[in-house]
Amino acid sequence: MTDYPIEKSSEIFFEIAQKYGEEPITDHDEIMSLLADLDHQLGGLVILDFLDMSNWDKIENFELDRETGILKLLWHDYRGKDESEEEREIRSMVFPASLYSCALQVNSIVPIVGPNIAIFLINGYAKTEKEIKKLFQGQADEIKVIDNSFFEKRVLRRFGEEIEVMDFHCTPMYSLAVIPKQSGIGSHHSKDILYYHNFRTAIGRIDSVVKALDKLTDGDADEIAEKVNTVRRIMEFALKVECCSRSLTLKKTYSQVLLGDLIAAVKHEKEEHVRDLLGRFAGMANEFSHDSGKPIDITNAKIATFLALAYVTLLEIEHKPRFR
Numbered sequence: 001m002t003d004y005p006i007e008k009s010s011e012i013f014f015e016i017a018q019k020y021g022e023e024p025i026t027d028h029d030e031i032m033s034l035l036a037d038l039d040h041q042l043g044g045l046v047i048l049d050f051l052d053m054s055n056w057d058k059i060e061n062f063e064l065d066r067e068t069g070i071l072k073l074l075w076h077d078y079r080g081k082d083e084s085e086e087e088r089e090i091r092s093m094v095f096p097a098s099l100y101s102c103a104l105q106v107n108s109i110v111p112i113v114g115p116n117i118a119i120f121l122i123n124g125y126a127k128t129e130k131e132i133k134k135l136f137q138g139q140a141d142e143i144k145v146i147d148n149s150f151f152e153k154r155v156l157r158r159f160g161e162e163i164e165v166m167d168f169h170c171t172p173m174y175s176l177a178v179i180p181k182q183s184g185i186g187s188h189h190s191k192d193i194l195y196y197h198n199f200r201t202a203i204g205r206i207d208s209v210v211k212a213l214d215k216l217t218d219g220d221a222d223e224i225a226e227k228v229n230t231v232r233r234i235m236e237f238a239l240k241v242e243c244c245s246r247s248l249t250l251k252k253t254y255s256q257v258l259l260g261d262l263i264a265a266v267k268h269e270k271e272e273h274v275r276d277l278l279g280r281f282a283g284m285a286n287e288f289s290h291d292s293g294k295p296i297d298i299t300n301a302k303i304a305t306f307l308a309l310a311y312v313t314l315l316e317i318e319h320k321p322r323f324r
Helices: 006-020 028-042 085-094 129-136 187-213 221-245 259-269 272-289 298-318
Strands: 047-050 061-064 070-077 099-114 117-124 142-149 152-159 162-169 174-179
Touching (some): 099 174, 099 187, 117 187, 129 142, 221 259, 221 272
C-alpha cells in the first residue's frame, strides 16, 4: 500500500495550483488533469467540504462523462469488494449502501491561492428533478430523487441488490471545496469561503456591467435595458445564495425562483434602509424589463446597478471568512 505524504498536503495543493493558475478552469481535460494530479500525489486523501458543512475524508475515484459534462466524485465504493459476511454486516451498520458519491454538471473549478496553500472550489449548472431522473435512470431498477437542500438533491438508485446514494448539486453556486488535509481549515471555514466566493463572483459580474454602461449613452436604449436585465439576473443569483446561507426555504426550484420571491424571502430580517434598497432596486429593474413606452434613462440604469452592487457588497462583507 502506498504511503502518501499527507503532512505535505498544503504544499502539494499549492504546487498544483501554480500549474493551473488562478483563473476558473472550465476545460474538461484540464479538470480531469487537476483531479488526476490530486489522486496521483495524494491518493485522493483530501477533504471534500460541502456548502452545508457536511464533508468527506477522501475522494476514492472520479468520473467525467464527456457527453453530458457530469462530474461524479466517489467517496465509498463497495461494489464487488471482497468482504466476509461479518465484515459486510459491520460495514453495513454505518454504510448500508453499495456506493456513496456526489455529482454535478460541472462548470468550473477555481483555485483559491494563499501563502503556501491553495484550495479548489467547484460549481456546476442548475438541474431540475426531472432532468436529474432522466440523467440517472439508465439501467437502474428503481430511482428516487429527494430534496436534500436548496442546492442539492439526493438520488437513490437500486441495481438488483445494490443501492447507490448520490448527492447531486443542482445549482450554479460554488458548493464544493476540495481542501488539503492537516491544513487547519475546518468545515465552518470552507463554508464561509464558498459563500464569500459566490458573492465575490456576483460582484465581479456587476462590475463588468458598470464598465459596459460607462460606454453607452441614452441613445443606446436596448443595450442599456439589456445591461440592467443582466444585473437583475445577477441579483437573483446573489439572493439565492443568501437564502441558502440563511437556511431559508424556497418552495420553487432554482430556475423558477424570481426576484420578487427572493426579496420576499429575505426582507423580513432586514433593517428598514436595506428593505428600502431592495424595494427601490426591484422597482427600477422592472422599468427596464417591460415595454413601458417611457424613455430609457442611463442614469437610472446606473443607479439600479449601484443599488445591486451595494447590496451584494453588504453580503460579501457579512460572509467574509474570519480565521481565528
